[in-house]
Amino acid sequence: MNIQDIPYIIYAEETPNPSSVKFVANKLLLVSGASAEYLSPSETIDAPIAQKLFQFPFVKRVFIQSNYITITKQDALEWEEIRDELRVFITEYLNKGNSIINKLPEQKVAKDSSFKETVSINTQHTAPGNDVENKIIEVLEQYIRPAVEQDGGLITFKELKDGVVTVQMRGSCSGCPSSTMTLKAGIEALLKRLLPDDVKEVVSEAV
Known part of the structure; x- marks a missing residue:
């Protein structure tokens, strides 16, 4: 079939x-x-x-x-x-065979390792800028994103500036009461442990 x-x-x-x-x-x-x-x-x-x-x-x-x-x-x-x-x-x-999405919205999308895959599907990613950013993205993709998607959400990396990592959270993660705990106890702790010289804090930006 x-x-x-x-x-x-x-x-x-x-x-x-x-x-x-x-x-x-x-x-x-x-x-x-x-x-x-x-x-x-x-x-x-x-x-x-x-x-x-x-x-x-x-x-x-x-x-x-x-x-x-x-x-x-x-x-x-x-x-x-x-x-x-x-x-x-x-x-x-x-x-009934009805349409789901005819055209993806143009959103402020953070950069991640799916850039090469999704750029042709109407998104506005910026390619990763340096080795530290690449490492952050790799950690998010490997350890964080699967769990977030399992919970009906999406996390993407936006930028690293003066040791502060900014991520964007969508879906169920947006406005979730436990998202701050996840951000600090999970994501921030992991990135600070793996990249102690580069990451001081992780914050979430509203989309």
């Missing part, structure tokens, strides 16, 4: 952010290395599925990557009230 003939199956997965749930598909939604985040309906002109999701009044943020959609809700409702409704909607939407 051709993979295109296999129907979409969607299941919901909790994330460390109580406001976000990861809706995982059994097939890719975007090509490898691509991602898209939408913070308001006005940004979704080229993303039909995000446009439809924002028609639910409780949807606050939509992040799409690989085989999942991370949805961040408004605080007024609990996930128990809306999770199944969203899961059914996404499943039916995809199985």
